[in-house]
Amino acid sequence: xAENTMLDLRNIHKSFFIGTPNEFEVLHGLNFTVKxxxxxxxxxxxxxxxxxxxxxxxxxxxxTSGEYSLDGIDIEKAKDHELSALRNKKIGFVFQTxxxxxxxxxxxxxxxxxxxxxxxxxxxxxxxxxxxxxxxxTDRMMHKPDELSGGQKQRVAIARAMANDPAIILADxxxxxxxxxxxxxxxxxxxxxxxxxxxxxxxxxxxxxxSRETERIITLKDGSIIGESAGSWTGLKEKEGE
Amino acid sequence: xxxxxxxxxxxxxxxANIMRSLLTxxxxxxxxxxxxxxxxxxxxxxxxxxxxxxxxGANNIQVAIMxxxxxxxxxxxxxxxxxxxxxxxxxxxxxxxxxxLTDEYKDDIKYVMLTEQVGDYYSTSKVSQNGxxxxxxxxGYNKDYMEFNDKEVLGGRSFITQDYKEGKAVCMVxxxxxxxxxxxxxxxxIGTEIEVVSDDGTFNDFYVVGVYKYVAESxxxxxxxxxxxxxxxxxxxxxxxxxxxNKGFEYFMLVTSVNTDNNTFVTKVRDxxxxxxxxRNDAFEIAAVSMDSMMDSLNTxxxxxxxxxxxxxxxxxxxxxxxxxxxxxxxxxxRTKEIGTRKALGATNASIRLQFITESVVICVxxxxxxxxxxxxxxxxxxxxMGYDAVVSVSSVVIAVGFSMAIGIFFGYYPANKAAxxxxxxxxxxx
Numbered sequence: 108x109a110e111n112t113m114l115d116l117r118n119i120h121k122s123f124f125i126g127t128p129n130e131f132e133v134l135h136g137l138n139f140t141v142k143x144x145x146x147x148x149x150x151x152x153x154x155x156x157x158x159x160x161x162x163x164x165x166x167x168x169x170x171t172s173g174e175y176s177l178d179g180i181d182i183e184k185a186k187d188h189e190l191s192a193l194r195n196k197k198i199g200f201v202f203q204t205x206x207x208x209x210x211x212x213x214x215x216x217x218x219x220x221x222x223x224x225x226x227x228x229x230x231x232x233x234x235x236x237x238x239x240x241x242x243x244x245t246d247r248m249m250h251k252p253d254e255l256s257g258g259q260k261q262r263v264a265i266a267r268a269m270a271n272d273p274a275i276i277l278a279d280x281x282x283x284x285x286x287x288x289x290x291x292x293x294x295x296x297x298x299x300x301x302x303x304x305x306x307x308x309x310x311x312x313x314x315x316x317x318s319r320e321t322e323r324i325i326t327l328k329d330g331s332i333i334g335e336s337a338g339s340w341t342g343l344k345e346k347e348g349e
Numbered sequence: 350x351x352x353x354x355x356x357x358x359x360x361x362x363x364x365a366n367i368m369r370s371l372l373t374x375x376x377x378x379x380x381x382x383x384x385x386x387x388x389x390x391x392x393x394x395x396x397x398x399x400x401x402x403x404x405x406g407a408n409n410i411q412v413a414i415m416x417x418x419x420x421x422x423x424x425x426x427x428x429x430x431x432x433x434x435x436x437x438x439x440x441x442x443x444x445x446x447x448x449x450l451t452d453e454y455k456d457d458i459k460y461v462m463l464t465e466q467v468g469d470y471y472s473t474s475k476v477s478q479n480g481x482x483x484x485x486x487x488x489g490y491n492k493d494y495m496e497f498n499d500k501e502v503l504g505g506r507s508f509i510t511q512d513y514k515e516g517k518a519v520c521m522v523x524x525x526x527x528x529x530x531x532x533x534x535x536x537x538x539i540g541t542e543i544e545v546v547s548d549d550g551t552f553n554d555f556y557v558v559g560v561y562k563y564v565a566e567s568x569x570x571x572x573x574x575x576x577x578x579x580x581x582x583x584x585x586x587x588x589x590x591x592x593x594x595n596k597g598f599e600y601f602m603l604v605t606s607v608n609t610d611n612n613t614f615v616t617k618v619r620d621x622x623x624x625x626x627x628x629r630n631d632a633f634e635i636a637a638v639s640m641d642s643m644m645d646s647l648n649t650x651x652x653x654x655x656x657x658x659x660x661x662x663x664x665x666x667x668x669x670x671x672x673x674x675x676x677x678x679x680x681x682x683x684r685t686k687e688i689g690t691r692k693a694l695g696a697t698n699a700s701i702r703l704q705f706i707t708e709s710v711v712i713c714v715x716x717x718x719x720x721x722x723x724x725x726x727x728x729x730x731x732x733x734x735m736g737y738d739a740v741v742s743v744s745s746v747v748i749a750v751g752f753s754m755a756i757g758i759f760f761g762y763y764p765a766n767k768a769a770x771x772x773x774x775x776x777x778x779x780x
Contacts, residue, residue: 162774165693167692167693167773167774167777168774187697187698188697188698188699191692191695191696191697191698192695192697194692194693194694194695195694195695195696196695200693200694202690202777206686206689206690206693206777207690208687208690208691209687210361210362210365211358211361219691219694220694220695222351222354223691223694223695223696223697223700224695267694271695
């Protein structure tokens with residue numbers, strides 16, 4: 108694995124105004140980095156600030172102060188349309204609630220980020236088909252989201268996250284709405300992407316059990332990092348061998 | 350690329366809510382349909398009126414005696430139209446005046462057309478033969494009038510100079526009359542004497558010299574199988590019957606030569622009479638109008654009516670546009686999460702805005718097209734019911750499409766901009 112730094116967060120503060128003069132600080136100066144090819148989890152209870160942190164990592168929001176660079180690009184200085192382009196090309200989102208576009212086929216959903224990136228029709232259709240094949244959704248690619256099960260939807264969402272070959276995949280409770288067997292399947296897809304394609308993955312979860320599957324665990328409590336530990340994951344292949 | 354994608358997304362959205370989409374479009378459909386229908390009817394009427402007036406002669410100038418308008422009276426509002434007294438024989442246009450006019454403007458005047466009918470226009474005289482009646486009206490024309498009008502002679506001859514001068518009791522009858530009373534045999538009537546009996550029982554005998562081809566008035570509604578046709582007689586013949594042979598005229602028409610500008614010549618004619626002959630007349634003066642200017646003012650009037658009606662119909666377009674805006678706002682609220690997702694996937698504000706404006710334009714254009722089809726259909730139906738050929742103006746159809754697009758953009762912009770400005774975090778979290 109290369110040792111390039113993918114995410115670099117320094118002294119990140121985030122406050123919300125809840126009526127002047129009160130200011131409510133959610134994140135109290137976070138520092139951490141994620142290297143290229145790492146599979147990192149950010150774990151914390153609800154109210155720990157992990158959603159706020161995810162929004163900042165995902166370039167959906169800007170920190171109140173501090174420095175954040177994603178793949179070498181400074182986020183806090185970027186303009187709105189630059190953030191859009193950044194989300195489009197550098198980040199692949201996987202949401203707990205899948206967030207597929209209704210009334211649009213799985214294929215079109217996967218094509219969407221490529222369309223916003225300005226890729227030609229034939230090229231993006233071809234790539235979308237390839238990505239859906241990777242998550243074993245080829246036979247259902249013309250189906251609309253309401254014709255798919257939760258696990259199938261999440262697989263489409265992962266294919267969509269991979270559309271523009273992003274620098275990181277940002278997964279927010281990706282198994283939160285799935286039963287444990289399906290959740291297992293989804294986690295295996297992440298492991299496969301990490302191990303076979305060397306993808307950088309940041310997993311945000313409230314579940315310590317799930318976080319132990321990753322290489323490194325960043326534990327968040329009340330807006331501060333209270334600990335970093337190595338995960339106990341020993342690799343997809345070994346597990347399959349058990 | 351993004352555009353076709355947006356159109357497809359919009360269409361699938363409309364398909365998913367067919368009832369809602371149709372109701373939303375209704376305002377646009379009604380608005381566009383009524384504007385197009387009004388335009389179609391208006392344009393058809395303009396064309397009919399113009400061709401009719403062209404038929405009457407666009408080169409004509411009509412000269413008539415008119416009540417003097419009393420300026421002071423009008424200002425004080427005491428004297429309605431300045432009506433002073435009835436027309437007397439002394440007020441009429443005499444032959445000497447006409448001679449003076451033609452001498453003065455030799456080069457401009459081609460024909461001086463004089464006509465006088467026997468009995469009034471609404472009375473009906475009849476000719477009886479073989480147990481059948483034909484409705485007629487005796488009308489006298491001078492030589493200039495007959496030459497200018499140039500009715501097609503189907504049998505016999507037209508009048509000769511002697512007929513005009515002496516006011517001989519000769520006439521020409523229409524082919525319709527011959528058809529009805531003489532089974533279409535012109536020779537059976539030419540050279541015979543016919544008796545024209547009027548409503549009040551008076552009768553006049555004429556020697557038939559010719560048969561002319563009857564042409565229906567283009568503004569008449571439908572064609573009767575027994576139309577009232579004219580029995581043409583020389584002007585002086587008619588004046589003899591009316592006992593007006595030594596009187597003047599209330600009205601005449603001028604046909605000018607090709608090089609004469611009617612708009613200025615009208616003024617010259619009016620001034621010629623009023624300065625030379627009517628300056629001392631206490632109640633009457635001469636008015637002259639050209640067909641050109643009458644046609645212009647009539648066309649202006651029709652255009653104004655068309656515009657006024659279109660504006661009223663256009664109000665429903667605005668109401669329709671507000672309906673579209675309303676439904677777009679609902680649609681955006683429903684799809685807040687989708688907007689958030691699209692933004693997370695890299696959609697810029699501009700592309701979100703474009704998506705929703707496209708959607709609103711698609712609604713309006715589809716509504717507009719349905720409206721055009723309905724409007725053209727209604728317009729053609731209305732014109733046909735009036736008995737004319739409809740003229741669909743292509744420009745109004747093009748304008749309607751353009752206008753519905755403009756409504757889509759105008760009323761779509763606010764909701765689309767609202768969607769574009771949504772905060773992605775709030776939009777993603779929206780349930």
